[in-house]
Amino acid sequence: MKTLEERESPFEYSISDKPRTMTAPWLIQYDGQPMPIDIPAGAKALFDKKRQILHVHDNATGISITATPQVFVRLDYTQDFHDIEFVDLENLHIKLCGLYVNEGALQFEDNKVFEFSNIEMFRSACRLLSSPVFNPWQGYPELTPDRCYHMGNFETGELWIHPNQLAENPDTPVDETRGFLVKFLFRTNVPVPGWDRFDKKDVEIQPGLYSAEVIKSDEKTGEPITVKATGEEDGLMEFYEIFVPFDALETFRQAGDLEMGDALYRTHFDPRAHTDLALQAVQPPSKGLLGRLLGK
Structure with a gap:
């Protein structure tokens, strides 16, 4: 000291x-x-x-x-x-x-x-x-x-x-530019590709309701890059830490196979x-x- x-x-x-x-x-x-x-x-x-x-x-x-x-x-x-x-x-x-x-x-x-x-x-x-x-x-x-x-x-x-x-x-x-989106809910009607953090392998998220936490954003634009998905319905909790590219969710959303809502954004301080x-x-x-x- x-x-x-x-x-x-x-x-x-x-x-x-x-x-x-x-x-x-x-x-x-x-x-x-x-x-x-x-x-x-x-x-x-x-x-x-x-x-x-x-x-x-x-x-x-x-x-x-x-x-x-x-x-x-x-x-x-x-x-x-x-x-x-x-x-x-x-x-x-x-x-x-x-x-x-x-x-x-x-x-x-x-x-x-x-x-x-x-x-x-x-x-x-x-x-x-x-x-x-x-x-x-x-x-x-x-x-x-x-x-x-x-x-x-x-x-x-x-x-x-x-x-x-x-x-x-x-x-x-x-x-620095911090990611503006913090978390949101999404419901998918089709399987969504992801990555199992624990088993270290590719997986598919099955249709259902999930919460998504943004874990990586673009350092220059603040756009979300990767989210961590957690099942919100019975039978989906095994998907506890599945990483999903945000672009994949956006692609399915534009195709009408996925809905997003209840978004939480960063608060300025x-x-x-x-x-x-x-x-x-x-x-x-x-x-x-x-x-x-x-x-x-």
């Missing part, structure tokens, strides 16, 4: 010589229950109910967690894993999308249902990590050039494609509004009589 130098914070943190646990109404697990945050002895903690900030950082382990209703930021220099997740403002137990750095590799998390600008996502992460509340230590997570597809500078907000990738594919955009609200909450408390009168 690298040497951590603590930054000066506008907030006063509490410290206890005994381990403790903290929860917050805005930090919710997937099951709807409050998420407990363990605070080691000697770690610093902040719980501000009015501003809706929960923060814990431990200099001994290099772990920091900051949660507001808009964003969850975790820095873990022990595991060299750091992530920023944006939260659904109406359903606080749902994480939308974000980014993470795993052992020096920068990756974007779309949860397979969101579309966003990589540039804006990275810039929002940089803005958050410029705050001593979201990032209590000097410096930023380090990116390892030989492990990165995307490279970036957390201090300047600049994001670019690794030169090795550009050497192979000069037209690679920083803002702009991280800037969430970031603005989160940073407003952690602005330094106003000093003086006027600030106290205004409740700041």
